[in-house]
Amino acid sequence: MPNRSEPKVITPALLRNWALPVPTGGKETRGTVLVVGGSRVTPGAVLLAGVAALRAGAGVLQLAAAESTAAxxxxxxxxxLVVGLPETRDGAVAGGRAERLDELVAEADVVTVGPGLHDIDETRAVLHRVLDTAGPRTALVLDAYALGALSHEPDLLTRTDxxxxxxxxxxxARHLLGRDPGDDLDAxxxxxxxxxxxxxxLYGHVASPDGxxxxxxSGDAGLGTSGSGDVRAGLLAGLLSRGADPEQAACWAAFAHAVSGQRLVPRYGxxxxxxxxxxxxxxxxxxxx
Structure with missing residues (x-):
């Protein structure tokens, strides 16, 4: 078991000493984020995650969602760039028939899977396709139904580095753990x-496999609103795309997500x-x- 450190509080001072990469040059130097998700009834999740990735600094954004929502x-x-994917009769992305996804995944620097997906079996097919096609240096952000799919095959990620x-x-988290989470979210x-x-x-609690x-x-109750998690996942993907390492991106994203909410309080409560x-x-x- 890795040696577990005491959790460090994410503060501006901590982040200033862990500065994000600032790429120079054209948009290609800030990487390509691909968001795979959406369905006929939940296209907004892909929109929120994708725009958050751009706001965080991604250079190129591609969205792959159910074809009825692409226009x-x-x-x-x-x-x-928006690509429509085949969908099932009830409007879910049909992962087994999503061949158009392969080329996009192969060219992406970061692939976010999950926002707006809603059929667990089709999501598993999407996740397998992404893992089979992604390059060895492609970073993955798994959210929403992609996490449910992962809980059915816990060794999917551990098979690869x-x-x-x-x-x-x-x-x-309950699906991933196989039990209800306790009160100690750090643990x-x-x-x-x-x-x-x-x-x-996990709700602002960031952990690395090395302990x-x-x-x-500083996160507040207002962040518990529909679509907020999609924003957080896209924000994280954008930071990865511009060159942050995974732990750094997760910490910066947790902070930026929380403080963005704080900045809205004077206007909306x-x-x-x-x-x-x-x-x-x-x-x-x-x-x-």
Whole structure:
């Protein structure tokens, strides 16, 4: 078992001493983020994650979602390449028939899987396709139903030496753990990181498989709103794309997510702001640490 450190509180001072990479040159130097997700009834999750990745500094954004939503997404996110994927009768992405995904995955620097997916069997097929096609240096961010799919095959990530970050909420943590999480989320994040050999960001509690741990303490109840997790997953992907290591990206993303919410409180109160309103706050939070 790795030696577990005491969790460090994520503060501006800690982050200033752990500065994010600042790529120079064109958009290619800030990497390509591919978000795979969405369904006929949940296309907004892909939009939120994708725009968050751009706000965090990704150079190129690609969205792969259910084909019935592709036209609307391309209008809503004109900065992105949008590819429609085959879907099932009920509007879920049909992972087994998503051959168009292979080329996108092979060319991406970071692949985020999960936002808006809703069929567990098809999500498993998507996840297998991504893992089979991604290059050895491609980073993965697994969120939402992708975590449920992973819980059915816990050795999927441990078979490879691949950079991966898991972003569960408490329900998804329950599936990954096989039991209800306890009150000590530092310990639960640590167990997940060791079990899945991935960096884990669980409600601001970040753990690395080597035993290092961090905790973001400024998040408030307002972040518990629909779509907020999609923003966090995309934010993390954008930071990975511009060159942050997984632990660094997870810590910076937890902080930027929380502080973006704080910045909205004077306008909307502690509860009532929307996930999409977090997006415009991200660049300023990252710039003023």
């Amino acid at each position: 609307a997404l391309s209008i809503q996110v004109p900065e992105a 691949r950079t991966a970050v898991l972003t569960p909420n408490l329900t998804e 639960e994040a640590t167990e997940l990181a060791e079990r899945y050999r991935a960096v884990v960001s 290092r741990r961090w905790r973001e303490e 502690r509860i009532g702001f929307l996930a999409r309103e977090l997006l415009d706050e991200i660049p300023q939070v990252l710039a003023t640490v």
